[in-house]
Amino acid sequence: MSVILVFLLVIAGIAGWWLSQQRLMSKPWLEHGPDVAFAQEDVTGMPTAKIGLGVFLAVVGALFALFASAYFMRMELSDWQAPPVPRLLWLNTGILFLSSVALHCAVLASRNDEIRTTRLALITGGLTALAFLAGQLLAWRELAAAGYFVDSNPANGFFYLLTGMHGLHILGGLVALALTTYRTWTKPLDGRLKLGVELCAMYWHFLLFIWVAVLVLLAGWASDFIDICRQLLS
């Protein structure tokens, strides 16, 4: 359970940092009046939707950290045999990276009020993400064709499980992205829409990060890294 504990430690660090700014040591019964509570302390000052997405990403992070924990614990048992990582995955990683870049361009363009570039970048981001999903499906077929079925080894099971779970999150993101893209035609490019574009990009970057983490896990680098750490410690 080490991965999830490290993850929670990070969350606790963020929560602790935030709490430390909330004057938890103050004696509230001695302070009255509204102006001791300065406006900037009242709320975070960030857009609510952004905070909401941030909290949601923490939940998604916890989910994948737990999968990673389970992966490591299951890996230690004797029957573990990792399947080869299909070459295609590297191409897919590149495509997902492009998708993330495209959405980042969309954010920059929307900030400059370049509505056409924004639309183009959003559509590029969406299409590349679809291409990523298609690539993932091809990778599944490739593995299955080579005889690495979901039930033939737990490592294979994790491969399908993790890539599938990640793919589902991309799919959910695509719904939001499609909605935002549609709005660039129907709504003016105001602060609200810009925020929407930004949130899509934020989600995409996070899922790219998750994907890289999953890939590192599946390619076996994570366990190599842990082995090195263990050797250094002992």
Place this chain on the structure above:
Amino acid sequence: MVDVTPGSRDAVPPAEVPDVELYHPHSWWTTYVFSQDAKVIAIQYAGTAMAIGFVALVLSWLMRLQLGFPGTFDFITPEAYYQFITMHGMIMVVYLLTALFLGGFGNYLIPLMVGARDMVFPYANMLSYWIYLLAVLVLVASFFAPGGPTGAGWTLYPPQAILSGTPGGQDWGILLMLFSLILFIIGFTMGGLNYVVTVLQARARGMTLMRLPLTVWGIFTATVMALLAFPALFVACVMMLFDRLLGTSFFMPALVEMGEQLSYGGGSPILFQHLFWFFGHPEVYIVALPAFGIVSDLISTHARKNIFGYRMMVWAIVAIGALSFIVWAHHMYVSGMHPYFGFFFATTTLIIAVPTAIKVYNWVLTLWRGDIHLSLPMLFALAFIVTFVNGGLTGLFLGNVVVDVPLSDTMFVVAHFHMVMGVAPIMVIFGAIYHWYPKITGRMLNDAMGHFHFWVTFIGAYAIFFPMHYVGLVGVPRRYPELGETAFIPDSVHDLNAFITVAALIVGFAQMVFLFNLFWSLRYGKEAGGNPWRATTLEWQTPQTPPAHGNWGKELPVVYRWAYDYSVPGAPQDFIAQNDPGPPNLPRHA
């Protein structure tokens, strides 16, 4: 310390919190059914949770009938008994307590108590309820599925959970249970985001964290924990579904079932237990922390005294929330995990007793030199303290690794967790309902029925679960539909079991009176007025009772003080509302 000069009080700048874009219902359907108003969603959540909780209550009667009078009821076969305990446990912990505290009380109280118009993501909030309802319906469907509901015990331990030796293991039961849990978690996440972000972002001007009522602190911290802990259950459920449906061996070792070699191999049942309890232990505090918070406010309000040691109470809530993530394996002392873990987890588990004890001290010290009104919420709060202290202390037996060895998996455990996370939080739920019903409906609950309900429930519940510890001490294992002829179990244990069953049935009957009261008082209850308990917190200061859509009329409240200004020396009344600028130059006591 910081104080305000009288002059500056008049120069309150307008609220800088931007108004939440309020959704406006257009029809009866969107007002009462597909509503995005947190208050309506709260009532939907609470109603559904209590309805399914009632099913679980009936299941507990059936179990008790079997345990008290084994062999009398032919239809309670061992299969049925295991299905009853499984559904009873899972419903009570997840679908009743979690949903009622967070979805019910959280939805109703958070926006009102922090001075917001509504939750920040009302649409997701509405979806949260409907997905929860779907989860409940899927769960109920398993009663009618071929093979009936799962009988794997609420812990759903593999391998037996998905094998044919367990009811529902190779039928629909376990599948529907897992699907239902996955749905619940998705729905809860949508609601949970709301509760957390509303507290973070939508507090009224002047509502600093240290001015939040402890109810909000409790629900907020519990929600944060739930958001981080439920994914563990999600992972466990998904992996078990893979094992059951796709034949993977995440949790399934090589095994021979009824003389037949299965194709599984190499998996680890302990892995499931780690995942399950990584959710399961925080879950205990996900239920307890809202109860802690609410009971603090009940005691303070009805003793007309500020909660003693508010800061300590806040710190303790945060500390318990954080610590509860590193104690999970105390449920697994005898699971066969590495024995050295026992040292670590026993230590962390007993450390968590310290902040918990501080909370108990502060509750009873709040009573000290108070002006205690023995209203129904106060009575239930007192009953909570008794049962919680009792159940918490037996937790010290089970948390202390070596003492747990003889007691684990006996009725002692059953008595312990029912006392501490069954009876105690339920007492708070009742107290809270008697306390806030006037705000929700505008009428008081009937007092006479309420007193009957209180006395029977409190004394009855104690009579059920206190003696049950001793059944466990004798060595009676849990999850036995009948004890049979067992030499070390004296006959008197059977008599005690019969007594417990009778007590359980009586307590169950008292709940019917409570339910009747809920409906009867809707029509015939005494008019309550806006603030019958003369409480300080914001939900009692709404312009309308019950609060209208948008909660606050034209202007959001401005908060001038903490939530506990009761019996302030020099004040004309024994309470000053949070949004009351108050008399000038009130003397302050350190």
Place this chain on the structure above:
Amino acid sequence: MAIAVVLVLVVVGSVVFHLLSPWWWTPIASNWGYIDNTLVITFWITGIVFAAVVLFMAYCVFRFRHKEGSKAAYEPENRKLESWLTVITAIGVAAMLAPGLYVWSQFISVPDDATEVEVIAQQWQWSYRLPGEDGRLGKSDNRLVSLENPLGIDPEDPNGQDDVVVEAADLHLPIDKPVKMLLRSIDVLHDFYVPEFRAKMDMVPGSVTYFWFTPTRTGTFEVLCAELCGVGHAFMRGIVMVDNEEDYLAWLAEQSTFAQLSEAQQVGTLEEERP
């Protein structure tokens, strides 16, 4: 008012119930008296805390209940009092934890002279395996389980040939000899539970768990399963008899080894095939 009286009655009733209760643990039959002692310490400490808190509460309710014109005191906090209470609580917790951890360290360190006894659980019966004359148990694997080899003992392993197999029958143990119970399951989770021994541990298919103890009293003890294992859970019973040396050896002499059993089975199958 009534509630104050009831609170006192709850405390008095609980204490009286505890003292007069005929329901107490079964007389111990192993060396784990330490566990009982730790339990008794915990009972005392928690009992005192429970009585103190509830009685204090009863007094508060009695003394400070609402009367016309009464007003509550104003006291936001009292750091000194809170610190003291924290320290005292920490001491109380340490007083329970320290003996607990000490006994746990004994519980998990098996003495070198302990003899190994393997318990094999399956839905819903108990079987046992004792090391033969070589004092070593042969390898086993659930994959090898079959009708002829119900315990999954590896026939290739010479250490296993002389293992004594007790299938679905009573187990006998010699008194005053430490035993290390190796626990194995061939289907689902079980838990080898003899209340008189105090010690217990889950059995997990795919791995071997253990606990150790020394029987200190002769007699017949019931084995129960303490981990839900399917519909037959409550009926999964067995018997452990703790014997003196002489009786134990006599019982042991009557048992068959793995080699004898497999030989008999082979002969049996040959005979069946003949006509």
